[in-house]
Every structure is written in C-alpha cells, then in structure tokens.
Amino acid sequence: MVTFLYEKDLREMKLIILSSPLHEITMAALCERYGIRRQILRRKMINTFDMSLLENIPARYEVWEKEQSENESSIESEFGATLITRQIPLLTEDEMNRIIQQTKEKISAGMGKSQAIDEGMTMIREVISS
Amino acid sequence: MKKTVDVSLPIGPVHPVFKEPCRIKCETRGEYVINAELELGYVKKGIERIMVGRPWQEVMFLSERVCGICSVIHNYVCIEGMERINDIPVPDRAAYLRLVVNELDRIQSHLLANYSYCYTIEHETLAMYLLNLRETAMDALELVTGARVTCSYIIPGGVRFDLTEEKERSIRTMIDHIDSELTRFVHMFEGGSLIALRSKDVGTFTREEAIESHAVGPTARASNLDNDCRLFHPTYKKLDFESILLDEGDNYARIMLRFLEVFQSTELIRSALAQMETGTIRGGGEIGGGFAKWSGEAPRGELSYSIDTDEHGRVKKIGIRTPSIMNIEACVHYMLKGVHSSADVTSTYISSDPCIACNER
Numbered sequence: 001m002v003t004f005l006y007e008k009d010l011r012e013m014k015l016i017i018l019s020s021p022l023h024e025i026t027m028a029a030l031c032e033r034y035g036i037r038r039q040i041l042r043r044k045m046i047n048t049f050d051m052s053l054l055e056n057i058p059a060r061y062e063v064w065e066k067e068q069s070e071n072e073s074s075i076e077s078e079f080g081a082t083l084i085t086r087q088i089p090l091l092t093e094d095e096m097n098r099i100i101q102q103t104k105e106k107i108s109a110g111m112g113k114s115q116a117i118d119e120g121m122t123m124i125r126e127v128i129s130s
Numbered sequence: 131m132k133k134t135v136d137v138s139l140p141i142g143p144v145h146p147v148f149k150e151p152c153r154i155k156c157e158t159r160g161e162y163v164i165n166a167e168l169e170l171g172y173v174k175k176g177i178e179r180i181m182v183g184r185p186w187q188e189v190m191f192l193s194e195r196v197c198g199i200c201s202v203i204h205n206y207v208c209i210e211g212m213e214r215i216n217d218i219p220v221p222d223r224a225a226y227l228r229l230v231v232n233e234l235d236r237i238q239s240h241l242l243a244n245y246s247y248c249y250t251i252e253h254e255t256l257a258m259y260l261l262n263l264r265e266t267a268m269d270a271l272e273l274v275t276g277a278r279v280t281c282s283y284i285i286p287g288g289v290r291f292d293l294t295e296e297k298e299r300s301i302r303t304m305i306d307h308i309d310s311e312l313t314r315f316v317h318m319f320e321g322g323s324l325i326a327l328r329s330k331d332v333g334t335f336t337r338e339e340a341i342e343s344h345a346v347g348p349t350a351r352a353s354n355l356d357n358d359c360r361l362f363h364p365t366y367k368k369l370d371f372e373s374i375l376l377d378e379g380d381n382y383a384r385i386m387l388r389f390l391e392v393f394q395s396t397e398l399i400r401s402a403l404a405q406m407e408t409g410t411i412r413g414g415g416e417i418g419g420g421f422a423k424w425s426g427e428a429p430r431g432e433l434s435y436s437i438d439t440d441e442h443g444r445v446k447k448i449g450i451r452t453p454s455i456m457n458i459e460a461c462v463h464y465m466l467k468g469v470h471s472s473a474d475v476t477s478t479y480i481s482s483d484p485c486i487a488c489n490e491r
Contacts, residue, residue: 013171020178022436022449050155050167055489056459059344059451086342 014046014054022058029061030088033080034121040129044090060087075103078117079124090128099123139472143172147250147476150486154462156475163475166466168458174490178448186212186286186417186443193435194280196450197488199242201280202235202271203428204450209284211424211435218415224288225365226406230301231274231283232426233395233402237308238267239429240348240388240395243483247385248319250480251328256318263311270304273297288412298403305396316389329382333465333478336379343460346453347431349482352387353379359427369401381481388483417443428453430483452488 031038064087084090103120107113137158143151151172157165177196181189193208194201206228241264248257268278274293275281283290319325340355350357358373360366374390376383419441425434431453438447461482469475
C-alpha cells in the first residue's frame with residue numbers, strides 16, 4: 001500500500017467496505033476456515049489491500065469456491081493455498097511455499113497428516129496475525 | 131504495510147477524464163507502470179444500509195438510485211429477485227417490454243462508455259458523434275418509460291406502461307437510425323490509425339486474469355470469458371441469445387465489443403417487438419417474507435441482488451454486487467500493470483467502463 005504524507009487515513013472507509021452484508025459472509029467463512037479472529041483478519045486486510053481489492057473480496061472468494069471442488073485432497077487445497085495467495089493475497093507465494101514445504105517434510109518424517117496440517121494452519125495464522 | 135516506491139504518480143480524485151471521483155496511485159519507473167492501487171470513498175452512498183427496514187415499495191425506487199447510467203437493470207434485477215421470493219408470474223408481453231427497455235439502456239450505456247474512451251484518447255469528433263447518437267437511445271427510453279434516468283418502469287408482476295403501435299413504430303425507426311449511424315462510426319473507429327496506436331495491445335487482460343479477478347461483462351468477454359447472465363435468463367432464451375466474444379483483451383477489443391453489442395441489442399429489440407403479442411402487462415403481486423439471490427446482465431456485467439425480507443415485505447438484509455466492483459479491480463490490478471505510458475493509464479481505466487456510483491453503492 002503506497003501512502004502519501006498529505007493523505008487522510010482511510011481505515012474508516014475500508015472498515016465500512018468490510019462490514020457490508022456480502023463481506024460479512026465471506027469474512028465469517030475465512031475466519032472459520034483459518035481459525036482466526038475477525039478483528040485480526042480485518043486489520044490485516046485494511047493494512048495490506050487497497051479499496052478496490054477489498055470491495056472485490058466476496059467475488060474472488062466465490063471464484064475460489066467454484067474451483068475448489070475439482071481437487072480437494074492435496075495439502076495445497078487443505079490450506080486453501082490459491083485462496084490466500086492469489087484470490088485474497090494475505091500471504092506471499094514464498095511464505096505459502098515455505099509452509100507447504102515444512103508440512104510435507106513433517107509428513108515424510110512420520111507425523112500424521114492431520115497433525116501436520118494443523119501445525120501448518122497455525123503457521124498461516126501466525127503470518128496473518130503478524 | 132507501508133511501501134517505499136521510486137516514483138509514485140497519483141491520478142485523481144478530480145481529473146478531466148474521470149466522470150466520477152476516485153484516486154489511482156501508480157507506482158512507476160519513468161512512465162512505465164509497475165503497479166497500481168485505487169482509493170475510493172469520495173461518494174459513498176450507503177444505499178444497502180438505507181434499504182434495511184424499508185418496505186419493498188420504497189426499496190424498488192432506492193435500487194435505481196445506485197447508478198444513474200444503468201438504473202434500469204438495478205430496477206430489473208431488484209424486482210425479479212423480489213418476484214422470486216413469492217413466485218409472482220410475469221405476463222409474456224411485460225417480459226418482452228422489460229427486455230426492450232433493458233436493451234435500450236444497454237445501448238445508451240455502451241455508447242456513453244465508448245464516447246468516454248474516444249474523448250480520453252482525444253478523438254473528440256467521434257466522441258461527440260457517439261454522444262449525439264446516445265440521445266436517440268435516451269429518447270427511445272423516454273418514449274417507452276416516460277423518463278430518461280430513474281424510469282421505475284418495472285414493477286412486481288409486470289411493467290408500468292404498455293407500448294402503443296405508434297410508439298412501437300417510433301422505436302423501430304430509432305433503432306434503425308442507431309444501426310445506420312453506428313455502422314459509420316464503427317468504420318471511423320476501425321480505420322483510425324491513431325486510434326489503433328493508442329488502443330491495440332494496450333491494457334492487455336488475459337482470460338486467466340479475468341477468471342481470477344471474476345471480471346464480468348464486456349471487460350471479460352473481450353478476453354474470451356463468457357459469463358453473460360442473459361444466457362440463462364428465460365426471456366432472452368426465447369430469443370436464442372448468444373453472447374459475443376473477442377480474444378485480444380486489449381483496449382481496442384473492449385471498445386469494439388461494446389460496439390458489436392449495440393448492434394446485438396438493436397437486433398434483440400427487433401426480435402422482441404416481433405414476438406410480442408397483445409395482452410396484459412400487469413399480473414399484480416405482493417412481496418412477502420423470504421430470501422432470494424438473483425443476477426442479471428447489466429451493461430457492465432453481472433449485477434447480483436441478495437434480498438432477505440420479512441413477512442410484510444420489509445427488507446431485513448440486502449447485498450448488492452455491482453459489476454464495476456469486479457471490473458475496476460481487474461483494471462487496476464491487471465490491465466494497468468505494464469502500461470508503457472502514463473497517458474495510457476487513463477485510457478485503459480476508461481476502457482473498462484468503470485462506474486464509481488455502482489462501486490460506492
């Protein structure tokens with residue numbers, strides 16, 4: 001986000017966008033999926049995204065939902081990797097790849113898949129909260 | 131996250147080529163655009179919130195106030211959504227009249243969009259020709275509905291006024307005039323070498339990018355992504371509607387596609403008038419409690435209304451998703467990236483037919 005010295009603080013307007021009825025539905029789905037508090041997710045989005053992307057979040061989430069049904073079993077889809085790197089870019093691709101790589105290493109070292117994914121989700125939460 | 135950039139080029143909120151206020155912040159290297167962002171919030175209306183708690187009789191008028199350019203489709207989708215809550219039937223003649231009005235609205239909106247583009251690339255002659263031709267479509271709209279902007283023509287179970295034979299003949303004459311004049315203007319656009327220089331391979335938008343950003347309407351169809359809501363609409367199905375697609379995805383394709391869609395709209399109006407039989411135009415109906423989500427094809431793309439009403443037909447919750455939300459985002463984050471000149475920033479932005487009024491509903 002580029003900021004100018006003479007510019008007004010846009011957080012209030014961004015919060016109004018995020019509290020529209022359609023955004024509320026999407027935010028609830030994201031919070032449930034990643035086990036994160038709504039205020040934290042809102043803060044991350046307000047700090048990271050510009051207004052046009054904030055407005056388009058519900059539509060982008062819908063696109064991901066439609067694509068989701070095609071391949072469901074991989075670690076990438078368990079994390080919703082494309083959702084949080086491309087559709088709603090809360091994480092960079094490098095950060096996501098690092099988490100996926102670490103999860104795969106844990107599984108190949110003998111850890112159960114569900115436990116490794118839980119730990120991966122915790123790492124995603126940490127990145128979003130930071 | 132604050133970012134330090136080499137050169138930052140702010141455009142707007144008030145700029146001669148912008149019809150409505152917004153601010154584009156371009157991160158540039160020389161004139162080459164590396165990245166862009168958009169800031170809104172200058173004309174936020176809060177219509178969704180104003181609608182809550184109000185009866186459907188008020189909401190149907192408020193829905194038109196979301197956008198002054200495509201007000202008919204807001205009325206159309208809002209009423210059709212409400213009709214779905216209580217299964218209110220619409221007489222055939224009224225369904226065709228709705229289509230006629232919607233297509234007239236599309237014609238004037240597309241001509242206005244292309245006028246804006248020609249004006250932005252400083253081809254004022256063609257721009258003024260197009261703006262003049264738009265008046266014919268506006269006159270036709272006024273002839274059918276009695277108003278130019280907030281028509282309030284569509285009501286639950288039908289439409290407000292019937293079309294007399296005399297008015298029907300006038301409409302046919304007007305759309306013939308639009309067809310013949312526009313053919314001439316399209317030749318001017320196609321043959322203008324400077325237009326091609328400013329438009330071809332500028333603001334390129336691929337099909338994959340269109341899918342990712344959920345781009346809709348002519349912006350998506352110019353990148354060969356077919357998501358026209360008219361394909362699934364019962365009245366359009368009767369007329370064997372097929373959408374127009376182009377491959378190039380540049381400014382030229384987006385403008386050209388709108389020209390082609392104007393010809394398609396005049397054909398649809400002719401077909402609707404030919405198939406329309408005499409009969410009633412109002413079936414009546416009251417809106418009760420329930421939920422409906424309904425989409426329609428606005429001039430700029432898919433427009434969706436999610437309406438939740440109580441047993442008295444008062445709106446409990448409403449969500450409006452306008453096409454400009456998706457298209458402006460697609461423009462700012464995909465089309466503007468890689469634009470070679472700052473002069474092309476404004477023309478690329480206008481080529482996506484942005485509507486801030488819709489966005490700031």
